[in-house]
Amino acid sequence: MKTPFATLAFCALALPAVADVNDVLDQHILPYFHGFAVATDTLADQASETCDPALLKPAYTDAFNAWMAIGDLRIGPSESGALSIYFWPDKRGFTPRTLTRLIDEKDPVVQDATAYSEVSIAARGFFALEQMLYDPAFADYGADSYSCALTAAITADLAAQAKTLADAWAKEFVVTIRTAGQPGNTTYLSEDEALRAVYTQILSSLEFTSVQRLGQPLGTFDRPRPARAEARRSERSLKNVLLASESAYAMAGHLADWDIPHTDAAMSRLRDAATRIEDPAFQDITDPSARFRLEALQIAVQDLKTAIEGEIGGHLGIGAGFNSQDGD
């Protein structure tokens, strides 16, 4: 299935960017949340018929692609809702440990979709599913096994979460943003506050890509950490960096009704840097030349963020708010 996200880059270039938060909602956030709900529904439908990893991987890929368009948002319903879809980085190995425990105990929770929503986030969402589909320690299961039921439960739960999240954005939070500054809106007391909130999301996403998606596997020169690459099992580490950056860039374009040439140029350089990466899962970074290319990509992401700060933050006279990733 072709996801709506595939056309993202073209949208950003083809449409004249109009100056407000509504454009970010209408041109980006809402349609891509819808696409995410559709893609996860397709995945869950397929998983209800077969749990064969080989057959589910394409739908998994489509669903993860769809997520990346809106997955780094951490406001409104996504403030808490994103964590149970996207639990990463998993610094202490909670995901394999929790999956192992469910399987060893044959926890009956997989029989009940509502009950599954109470399970630890380590066993929910894309990264739990990735281990079930791609990791040899989990993916070798038969059609009648507990693991098969577990895979189906994770996909059903993911689809239910996607629908809840997409609905909450489309029916509720969109109103909160659109009525910023109006009487009765206690979340955003002015239009500027809503603008700042959305602007913060763009910068936070790029920061996350730089520090976590790229910084985690880069580690230090003496001690690179390829095992920490995001979604390395499904070999989509590079793809996630690129999709997250495209998404931030597209939202920046929708936010601005003026030319942002430095931002455009920075995105172009980022794409170039990405084409030079040879291993899509970053597993080659123990090789210094591969490391150098990945560092160049990280610099390109930081440059894109700097360009957006200058051309949008500077233009509007706003700084970003606090970032949900602050902390250690």
Place this chain on the structure above:
Amino acid sequence: MTRLFMTTTAIALGLSGAVQAQSATDVLNTYADIAAAKYEDSLIAARTLDAALDALIAAPSAENLQAAKSAWLAARVPYQQTEVFRFGNAIVDDWEGKVNAWPLDEGLIDYVDTGYGGPTDENQLAALNVVANPTFTLSGTEIDATNITPALLEEQLHEADGVEANVATGYHAIEFLLWGQDLNGHGDGAGNRSWTDYAQGDDCTNGNCDRRAQYLAAATDLLVSDLEWIAGQWTAEGDARAALLENEQAGLAAMLTGMGSLSYGEQAGERMRLGLMLNDPEEEHDCFSDNTHNSHYYDGLGIQNVYLGEYVRIDGTLVSGPSLSDLVAAKDSALDAEMKTKLSNTMLALGRIKSAAEAGFSYDQMLERGNAAGEALVMGGVNGLIDQTQSIERVVATLELDQIEFEGSDSLDDPSAVFQ
């Protein structure tokens, strides 16, 4: 020089309504005075802890172990209130990992239950057990740990192999050595280490009691010396105070950065909501001692202290002075009232967690899958912290501190600074 820079900054940013320099300096001085008092209190309490541990090591007994635990719990009260100084003050942030790093793979230090597992992909040293092993290999180098010294812990073991979970020093290492692992899962009770883990001769349980005592003594000596250092940074001549006072606007931004970053990303996100959503009983800040309710409460109180410009010391005296609240009230009294209300709401929510825990419903029980009452308590704290962050952002905007990052000074929002 400073004056000239400030004028330039004000012109460059068009800070027509910027905070008056004099009152801003007063507010910064109150903040620095409170920091100095809190770190001095932390040092005093750590020395008391050190004395209690010396007594335990000299004469192991159930009573002396209990006295040491009580001293550890008391030492946490002033220290947790300092956490608000971390973000925004580079000197503090660079240092704090020595004393309060968390979470930890405690198998690095001492024996653990079989359910703990062994080395992991992330951490090859997760089950190293220094107490039991006088020599071992670390990143290909043979380490002589015959004598467990502060230098060994600080220079070779702490964050060994570049893994953050290799926490060899600080409050949580000492906590583990006093309480041991909490093996009760979501059930009632904290770690239950026996005093005989420190008994010498035939009474020694779990082996290597002499080395365990050596580790405990070394870790506590290090805690005291680390706190001496940071307390010195906030005295009249200290570097942290000087850095804060260098530029008034940047100093105020640093205060608010500390409040917002601790409230939102760190406490609401990393420490509270994540643990709740993982349903893991050990994903709590003070997991060995079951003291997490206090850890969260005093973190919250520290944030409120900064805004109100007041702190009650461990001897009961009040340190107070011109505050951020005063500055905000002068510009927008409604916002000041909103900020105070939000901070109070958070303290009420954190107080509920604390009172429920002290009544016997411990924090790890609250994290259990499907425990609705626990989830409501924890999320009450999370929501309060997120809500107050929004008001902190309004304060930043009202005091016109939100454009500072473009001047290349201490940045409110540069998360890369915060990530250090």
